[in-house]
Amino acid sequence: MTTNAQLFETAQNLMPGGVNSPVRAFGSVGGTPVAMISGQGPYLTDTEGKEYVDLVGSWGPALLGHKHPEVTEAVRKAVDAGLGFGTSHPSEARLAELVRDRVPGAEMIRMVSTGTEATMTAVRLARGATGKNLVVKFAGCYHGHSDGLLAAAGSGVATLGLPGSAGVTEAQASETIVLEYNDRSGLETVFNEHGENIAAVITEATPANMGVVPPEPGFNQLIRDLTSKYGAKMIFDEVMTGFRITEAGYWGASGRQEGWTPDLFTFGKVIGGGLPTAAVAGSREVMEHLAPTGPVYHAGTLPGNPVAMAAGVATLEAATAEVYEHIDSKAEVVAEALTAALNDAGVEHSIQKVGSLFSVAFGTSATGVHNYTEAQSQESFRYGPFFHAMLDAGVYLPPSVFEAWFLSAAHDDAAVDRILQALPAAARAAAEATA
Ligand SMILES: *Cc1c(COP(=O)(O)O)cnc(C)c1O
Numbered sequence: 224m225t226t227n228a229q230l231f232e233t234a235q236n237l238m239p240g241g242v243n244s245p246v247r248a249f250g251s252v253g254g255t256p257v258a259m260i261s262g263q264g265p266y267l268t269d270t271e272g273k274e275y276v277d278l279v280g281s282w283g284p285a286l287l288g289h290k291h292p293e294v295t296e297a298v299r300k301a302v303d304a305g306l307g308f309g310t311s312h313p314s315e316a317r318l319a320e321l322v323r324d325r326v327p328g329a330e331m332i333r334m335v336s337t338g339t340e341a342t343m344t345a346v347r348l349a350r351g352a353t354g355k356n357l358v359v360k361f362a363g364c365y366h367g368h369s370d371g372l373l374a375a376a377g378s379g380v381a382t383l384g385l386p387g388s389a390g391v392t393e394a395q396a397s398e399t400i401v402l403e404y405n406d407r408s409g410l411e412t413v414f415n416e417h418g419e420n421i422a423a424v425i426t427e428a429t430p431a432n433m434g435v436v437p438p439e440p441g442f443n444q445l446i447r448d449l450t451s452k453y454g455a456k457m458i459f460d461e462v463m464t465g466f467r468i469t470e471a472g473y474w475g476a477s478g479r480q481e482g483w484t485p486d487l488f489t490f491g492k493v494i495g496g497g498l499p500t501a502a503v504a505g506s507r508e509v510m511e512h513l514a515p516t517g518p519v520y521h522a523g524t525l526p527g528n529p530v531a532m533a534a535g536v537a538t539l540e541a542a543t544a545e546v547y548e549h550i551d552s553k554a555e556v557v558a559e560a561l562t563a564a565l566n567d568a569g570v571e572h573s574i575q576k577v578g579s580l581f582s583v584a585f586g587t588s589a590t591g592v593h594n595y596t597e598a599q600s601q602e603s604f605r606y607g608p609f610f611h612a613m614l615d616a617g618v619y620l621p622p623s624v625f626e627a628w629f630l631s632a633a634h635d636d637a638a639v640d641r642i643l644q645a646l647p648a649a650a651r652a653a654a655e656a657t658a
Contacts, residue, residue, distance in 0.1 A: 225270050230258045252607040252622045257614070262289030264633035267619055275619035276638045280629035282621075283463050283492035286550070287541055288633020294496050297537035301530045309524065314532035321539040322494070322504060325471045328484035329504035333513055334526040338462035338491030339367025341501040342425065344513075344521045345487045346371065348503065349423035349456035351519035352512045357417055359424040360384075361404040363433030363595030366425055366460050366489075374399035376595075403594040404430055405439045410449060418453040423487075425458040428473035431627040432463070433598040434582040435575040438477075447483040456509065462491035462501065463627070466539060468578040470547055476578060496538030498531040546632040547579075553634050554579035560643045561650075568650035570605065580627045585653065598625065608652040616645035 234241035240248040242256065249256045257275075259267045265288050267277045277289070287294060301314075319332040335341050346358055346369070358371060366372040374384030374396040384399040386392065400417065402409045404426075414421065424446050430436040443459075450457040461472040465488070469475035478484055486509050491501035504510070512519045525531075558574050558581045565572045565583070573591035575582045584592045586602030606624035613620050618641065620628065 224272070227257050227270055228255050230270055231255050246621075246623050246626070249622050251603070251624070252610045254611060254614075256622075257619070264288045264290070265631060265635065265638035273617065275614070275617050276634075276641050277619050278628045278630065278642070279619060279621050279626075280631055281497055282626075283467060283629055284495055284497045284538075285629070285631050286467055286493045287496075287538060287546065288631040291538075291541065291633070293541050294534055294537040297533045298498070298530060301533035304529070306530060307525065307528045312527060312529045312532065314529055314536055315527040318494070318500075318532050318535045318539070319502075321536060322490065322502065325466070325539075326474060326488060326504070328474070328478075328506065329488055330507045331510035332502050332504040333510065333521060334532075335501050335503060335521070336499045336523060336525050336528075337367065338460075338489065338501045339369055340523075341462060341489035341491055341503045342366040342372060342458070342460055343369035345458045345460075345489050345503045345505075346423060346425065347521070348487065348505075348509060348512055348519050349458060351517070352509050353422045353454060353456060355420050355422035355455065356398050357400055357421045358398060359400045359402060359410070359413060359421060361406075361426055361430070361595075362401050363404055363436070363598055364425075364427040364430050364460070365432035366427070367462070370395040371399050372425070374401055376401035376403070403596060404433075404436060405442055405593045407439075407442065407445055410445060414449045414453055418449075418455075421450075421453060421455040423456040423458050424450050425460060428459050428461045428464045428477070429468070429577045429580070431577070431580050431582070432625065433595050434584050434592060434625050435577055435580050435627050436592055436594065436598065437575070437577045439593070443477055444481055444483055447478075447485065450486070456486040458487045458489065459485035460489045462489050464580065465490040466493040466542060467629075468580060470542060470544065473577070493538060493542075494535050495531055496534035498528075498534040499525070500528070500531040500535050542632075549632055550579040550630050550634075553630050553639055554581060554628075556639055557581075557628070557630065557642055560646055564646035564650035565653065567647065568654040570650060570654045571602075579630055582627045583624070585624070602656075602658070604658045605653040605656040608656045609649045612649035612652040613645050616641075616648065618642050618645045 373387040375387035384396040465472040487505035585605040
């Protein structure tokens with residue numbers, strides 16, 4: 224048997240940090256990354272044969288749990304027909320139709336391969352459609368790793384962004400304005416000063432990559448109002464929340480009720496049902512700026528791949544209202560038990576929750592976390608010991624305090640009980656943690 228430790232040692236010689244995406248290296252929680260070899264329903268099994276209740280869900284796609292029979296069957300059928308042809312294929316339009324039925328503002332769709340590509344394309348489209356240059360984003364909102372979206376906040380409100388990664392040039396970052404999330408007056412100031420040059424505001428529908436941070440009431444509406452007033456596009460990044468928070472994503476819990484629609488949506492994660500697919504979608508008017516109908520270029524070898532489309536179609540078809548009700552209610556149970564266990568252990572914390580998406584922040588004020596500055600100032604040192612106590616007890620949490628916990632339709636009472644039983648000892652480990 225190959226152990227996780229042996230595998231990680233081999234991998235570190237062959238891949239930077241031993242991983243293909245940084246958070247998988249367990250840098251912020253310490254210890255040896257666990258390599259999984261199979262998944263079934265709410266469970267994952269690692270290389271050593273140990274089983275875990277999975278609360279990562281492949282970082283979001285596994286809405287239905289692992290190896291859902293209908294999704295697996297649809298993928299098998301697609302594989303039998305051939306892995307891909309680089310041509311049009313009937314299931315592309317089927318997936319596009321399923322998306323539009325749920326989110327009517329997604330009148331037209333372009334499939335891409337990753338969420339990064341979706342947001343990158345949405346930004347190019349906004350610039351191409353408006354003829355303007357500047358993009359406004361919020362600190363702590365993650366939109367993938369394209370250069371211009373890896374900008375960090377400068378000091379002061381209306382300053383232009385600084386490079387957020389080595390290899391991002393000042394020129395690229397300087398066309399991105401970075402504001403604190405939920406900063407209404409900062410947003411108004413930026414539009415007052417730069418309004419004629421702003422192509423787009425991009426925002427996570429509800430942020431969940433700095434821990435979950437709910438938008439304050441009216442914040443998304445303000446983005447909509449200001450972008451409309453100044454002729455900029457509103458890009459609503461639903462890569463994580465799309466088809467997860469409701470059947471119509473976070474828009475279904477916000478814009479649909481409040482009567483607003485963004486110009487562009489980006490989708491990823493759930494839309495591919497576990498295979499690499501994402502999408503940019505929006506009004507016909509904006510979307511037809513894309514090649515070949517318009518001058519904004521986007522192309523790809525794999526977009527619309529039939530195996531990925533089959534996984535996406537089967538996932539959305541199986542994601543019924545009952546699925547969302549189930550996930551919401553299980554998330555409620557786990558979040559309540561989490562806060563009870565932490566209270567019993569005397570750990571100051573806030574549960575950051577929007578629908579079924581939630582995360583925990585340690586040592587925060589009673590009102591919780593509202594932006595990236597507050598997210599970063601929490602007692603994140605408490606998470607490593609908490610995480611490892613849960614891991615030892617057979618619960619696989621995201622290996623970073625800044626990631627949301629993902630439940631699925633497959634999390635039944637037995638899986639949830641295992642989580643609940645593990646929480647008290649983990650809460651005590653968090654209480655005993657030292658910086
Ligand atoms: C995951 C994520 C992305 C990036 O998607 P990838 O498929 O990892 O490139 C973009 N935006 C948000 C909100 C995400 O959660």
